[in-house]
Amino acid sequence: MKEMICICCPMGCRLKVYDDQDPIRVEGNTCARGAKYGAEEAVSPKRVVTATVRVRGGEIAMASVKTSGAIAKSSVFDALALLKGKVVDAPVREGDVIVGNIFGTGVDFVATKTVEKAQ
């Protein structure tokens, strides 16, 4: 059994997740999202990752990025390493794919901010 705090919303329900049972049983949740989160978090936790990438010739130095979906928590730092040292040329548009298909997951790093060329 694992105890955890649900991160789906500000309620922060305290969950008890019986991951030795099949199907996994979740207690302490107050909604269906909590049950799903608890079961998933116990087996294969996932996170959406937000970070930045360096821009060459832009009005500001960095463009913000996010993963287009959640990726395995265990691969978060490996994914971040893909952005380290990477430089993209301005202009960057919101939605531009910065790193495609991270580790074959089908999830991309996409820009979340438009950065125009420096004037």
Added chain:
Amino acid sequence: MMDKNLIIVGGGPAGLAAAKAAYDAGERDILILEREDRAGGILNQCIHNGFGLHTFKEELTGPEYAARYEREVAARGIEIKTGTTVLSIADKTVACVNAEDGLTHYRAKAIVLACGCRERPRGAINIAGCRAAGVFSAGTAQKLINIDGLMPGKEVVILGSGDIGLIMARRMTFQGAKVKAVIELMPYSSGLNRNIVQCLQDFDIPLRFSHTVVAINGKKRVSSVVVAAVDEKLRPIAGTEEEIACDTLLLSVGLLPENEIAKTYGIELSPVTGGAIVDDALMTSKEGVFACGNVLHVHDLVDFVSEESERAGASAAAYIARGGELSDCVAIGAKDGVRYAVPQLVRRGGEGALGFKMRVGKVAKDVKIVLECDGREVASRRRQIVTPGEMETLTLTAAQAQILRGAKEAVIRLAEV
């Protein structure tokens, strides 16, 4: 001197939402004045996700949320002057300055104050020690990393466990720094539980409640901080000091509405919120001057800022179209665990439903938020848990609001269920 029907001070989420709503209410002569080089305000540096769950029913990052409102404002052709600082307001005349126009005065029919808030600085919390480099407010560190691409330090201690402090613990960790501890004066965090899990527990960053930083050591650069436990009266306990080696201290110790302009203009401010005292149209003590967003009271969620600011924008447009004056109001008090409720005043001549936003002073479980008029419960809302870190709301039906408008005295308080 130029004439403008509506001047909006600030082009962050509050100013953008106010402009959009004013336009949609029929006002066309609008000018937004923004100090930074781009609109969007603090959202530009809040690159994490979690914004927009209420407004757009999806989870956006800060820049994406800002861009949606920027597009709404651009689609309406609303004028915005960036790089423009408002210096003062007097007699509904706004003095501002930028590099192109120099000093300019705008005479407005209505003004919306949407200038946001500022972080409490080191000087406000009186930490003893050296004036070495390496002490940053959490928001400054956030701007350095997310906008300028500069790392403030490598080994970090964070004082304050509000959401900005928690978000920065994760951000610095992502960028390769070692966050050694988050220190919280109170016995609880004012940040969201989900952020404690996602930003601290995911990376095994210790969170120490009822502790504070009592000294900062270092000559040119911070070399360590000394933390100590505090007693019930928040005084450091002698003998509990512990030195933590670090090169950086981030301060996430609260936000204060940015009301220097309002103060010099003579707008009446609340000592509790630090923002203006407003009626249910969000009009301040100066007729035709409105306030919304973090300059009115500090919010946790930008979604609520947008909602509040759209009301201020629509109110300003209605004021310009139909005129209006400071009207007879019933004052809404706050007691028994409720620190404040906004708006603080409700016009007796108003109509329709009403909503209040409020904060409690400490954590309470199984309570109800009650509006009492002349000693009688008029509306209430049950809550499993209320915490100082999360803004609470109370909505009145039109019928309940009508009772309030006729009341001699009104107060919002917590009661046991």
